[in-house]
Amino acid sequence: MGLELDELLAMAKRCRRNIVEMTSTANAGHPGGSLSAIDILCALYGSRLRVDVSDPQWADRDRFIMSKGHASPGMYSILHERGFLTADELMTFRELGSPCQGHVDMKWCPGVDFSAGSLGMGLSFGLGVAIAARMQGSERTAWVMLGDGELQEGQIWEGVMAANHHEVGNLKVFVDRNGIQNDDFVTSQMRIFDVAEKFKAFGWEVKEIDGHDMEQICQAISWADSITDGPCCIVAHTVKGKGVSFMENNPSFHGKAANPEELIIAREELS
């Protein structure tokens, strides 16, 4: 799948609508961090990741590891675009028996390669996937998405150190730098300072981009693919709740759905 820029932008808009609809239908979930991450997900799934909807467990597929597992509406909306989930299934989000569990779960949802929900674990899992691929001589790549609040977890830095030590050139990380976590802005909860400099200090190759500029995202993916001798990190500066005015940069919509009145406004803005 290699979509053109305008097709990726159209896909992102459809995904944004689905993120808002499914969280509002469930009256729960995490729209803010899904909306901040969705442009990156569209670029990855629309132009880069080698996955096969007819064979979700294909051994040599690329792995996408959504470490910030609460951004599950974003993940489900892109999996729907790639044919792993039907539109009806999307709207069962968080219901009993749904493939769309509250947090992404590899045992419940085709196309999901990592069971998330507890922050800080996805990078380590991706490192294991990357080491395994290298040992097997496979070209598959591990792409990991981390939240910026998630960088407060100590395990992240265990993984950052180990990825450089093991010189994994097939491990690529996006940091969704939206500046907001559950309770409030990251700066008020626990400052994480200059994320790019931190990864550089651990020996990673780092690039900073506007995480809503589709062209920049696609270029950054190509840049990441060109790095083969060690891990690389793309710090994507994003806006939490991007695309829905009252959700943008608003900590309240980290883990809250739009109510029926708000949903009407959101639909108009995303039409």
Add this chain to the structure above:
Amino acid sequence: MSGISTPGASRDGYGAALMRLSDDARVVVLEADLGKSTKSCHFRDKFPERTISIGIAEQNMMLVAAGMATSGYIPFASTFAIFTERAYEQVRNGIARPNIPVHICGSHGGIHTGSDGSSAQSIEDLSIYRTLPNMTVIHPCDDYSAEELTVQLLDHAYPSYTRTVRNNVPRTYTEDSVKNLRIGKGSVLREGGDVAIIACGVLVQEALTAQEELSQRGVEATVVDMHTLKPFDDSLLTQLAAKCGAVVTAEDHSIIGGLGSAVAEVLSSQHPAPLERVGVADRFGESGGADELLQMLGMKSSDIVAAALRCIDRK
């Protein structure tokens, strides 16, 4: 690198098992700076390309192992029992919940670890791992059984936790008799009709000594090496409860949550019988010799004898 220490320490059995498993190219070993202690070092020396050094970072180790397991490998990850606990939530959410066959070995379990003191003496590991759905929990009593049971994990469909211990103890099994062991099936070592002593780990040898002491008093005991705490051999236990009418458990672990609790759970719901639990009685250990600590904490054969007699009185 230290050599294989005098036979009898279950950690040596783990190290030997990894060497036996090495013929299978799917087997990989993960270490957190304690390979010399857990005995994965022998594998590392022979197969460095299949050994992943994680450094002192247990949380990272558990998820790296999980990632490798979903990519066609069978990871064996080891550190001290106590330090696996640091990564308990990683094991819970990253391994047990998605049911990824990662095999964790926690060495230096129990107060038997000795002079390193209470910070190193895990007395709750069996308890916490037993509560996780999908997990298999194993605690062998000597090197031969540790080797045999670890080898049987190769094609095990579930994640597992195996506790080994630091110090040598007399062997319970021979190279032949150990081949009869099966994960999930208790091993009957002595048969008697007055009381059943269900033991695991280093307390199996204490239980066997207790059986002899009881026999001299005219009391005949069954002794079981319950090397697998989960899945638990309910059937064997209820048969013995019916036959003996009194049950004693013996473990180098807190009496809360471990073997004693597993036995109590089965007895209370399936075949009520008097039960006495020998183990660490809700306290932490301290520095000292292994045998000194067993004595101080009431976990010697004489304590098992006393518990058996109390239990028989309660019939």
